[in-house]
Amino acid sequence: MAKTMETTTGATNVSTVTMGKALNLALHDALQNDSRVLIFGEDVGKLGGVFRVTDGLQDEFGAERVFDTPLAEATIAATALGLAMKGFRPVAEMQFDAFSYPSFQQVTSNIAKYHTRTGGACNMQLVIRIPYGGNIGAIEQHSESPETYYIHTAGLKVVTPSTPADAYALLTAAIADPDPVIFLEPKSRYWMRQEIALPMPPAALDKARIAREGSDATVIAYGPTVQTALAAAEQAAAEGTSLEVIDLRSLSPLDMETISASVRKTRRAVVVHEAPVFMGLGAEIAARVMHDLFDVLAAPVERIGNATIPYPPARVEKLFLPDADRILEAVDRTREY
């Protein structure tokens, strides 16, 4: 499959792919274009990863470049660190969100801080891919949104795509970026399909994207909630309300410029994520918007997300996940203020 995507110069190759496949293609092309790229993690080789994102890569590039590790996340992260120090471009996989926690020490205390601690002498060019978020009928450790843990750690870049095209472009950029990137993959969107054209230029790692233009209110989303926000905007349009939807893409750094420009125009903002609202990214965005646009805002910034509870059991998760109706109700609140 990956072989059909020969990127001979000049030729474009257009195909409809899932997000999982787009990520697979980005990894494939990175392996092909840069011999320093190595891919490893639990069952990423022969099995191709539990979400099949690394499917076929070991077959094509060999077990020296795409390999299985023992079940040891701290070691996986620290192996990436060691390889990065010696000039490799490691791309490590954590199997699920909560399984990244055993590696948290290495990521937050070492990978994030080496550049500063060495007075800039050492940089950590590595990517840690983590499937995250819920809505797949799984339980807590398999459904969490851990972005705040990582965003809260200086020295890391934190990125999340919402479409197959962005998945390709952002992962390509993450691998090429000199800083350590936590690459969060919205697992409920792995099967989302989109037409993409390759070769594709890498995306900027620090720029949000206007996913839909509008004028009455701005809905700020990322990862799994972007499609939800777009669905809400579609429905709002039918009701005569024009919503602008921002797809953040980069959670750290945060593209305040794009957010501010939009909210300056619409004067109303709703932030939506799957993570708990309490101390979620929405809190930072609301505070910044309030500070920067205090005299422009027509209503307080609304936030939609999970309650401050452990991720709910599979059977009831839908009751807690943000949906279009909750977004629209929040928009109504900003308009009725």
Place this chain on the structure above:
Amino acid sequence: MAVREATLAGLSREQLLNMHYQMVLLRRFEEKAAEEYTLGKIGGFLHLYIGQEANGVGMFSALHPDDYVLSAYREHGYAILKGIDPHAVMAELFGKATGSSKGKGGSMHMYSNEHHLIGGQAIVGAQLVMGAGVGLAIQYQGEHRIALVLFGDGAVDEGAFHEALNLASIWKLPVVFVCENNQYSMGMAVTKAWAVSSLEPRAAAYNIPYRKVDGMDALAMREAMREAREHAVNGNGPFLIESLTYRFRGHSMADPAYYRTREEEQMWKATRDPIALFEEKLKAAGIMRDEDIQATNEKVDALVEDCVRFADDSPFPDPDSLYTEVTLDGAGAIAWRNKPSTPRE
């Protein structure tokens, strides 16, 4: 000698038939759970114990009711063996309010205060270090009981294994560690993940006595557990058992197990099925007859059907109940209470 008076390994006929019953129950319970999962009645992931029954049944038959048990997520059988009503276990798999944890734990998190089941962990290796903590508490309080820590071959790869064994050894904690080596951690063959071919040198590295046991032989598992428990409960420190076993199904319901051959699976199922082996042994010893096997199968089938009926008929937890039991005083959880949205026309 009359069938009634026959014994084997120092166990009465009644005890032996009960072990057989338990193995069949664990098998049927899991088979039924798999069916219900396929029907969409069970959410999340489901890890079946099929093929490994002799481990649990053998070990637990040598435990005392006061002993604590900690395990990974392949633990529905442990919950039943520890005494939780199988109805409540099935309801927990269904995510129902009548489940053993009110539907809030699910398949990987069986727990019971009453039965001293500290239970299932979804995070590989977590139970090893937790078990050391429980062992320290037992030792501190001078109690005559142990903590039994169950884990797979994959958990050995986590730092937690090494930290736990070392700690338990230097403090002589009453912990029995049992690795059910089913030879795979998901798709990773143990031969590729371990630098050694058995846990013997690792046990030696932490100065812990070690036994390797046939995990398809319930009586051998029982015997090893008796020895290990005896050692640990009398203040001699931890013990490590490694059983050689095999899971007959994929890692979870979602796993087609492409990483191993159908021939290998067939070999284990055809020649090493722990229930068939146990039946053969008991029949050869004149302890069990075909009528006994059939009676057990019928009894188990009826029970398992009833468990499913119970789970089916039970209500889901009230969504509001998810805001409770986060912190004891309930304060934090309420801070950002979600209201389900009102659907627009």
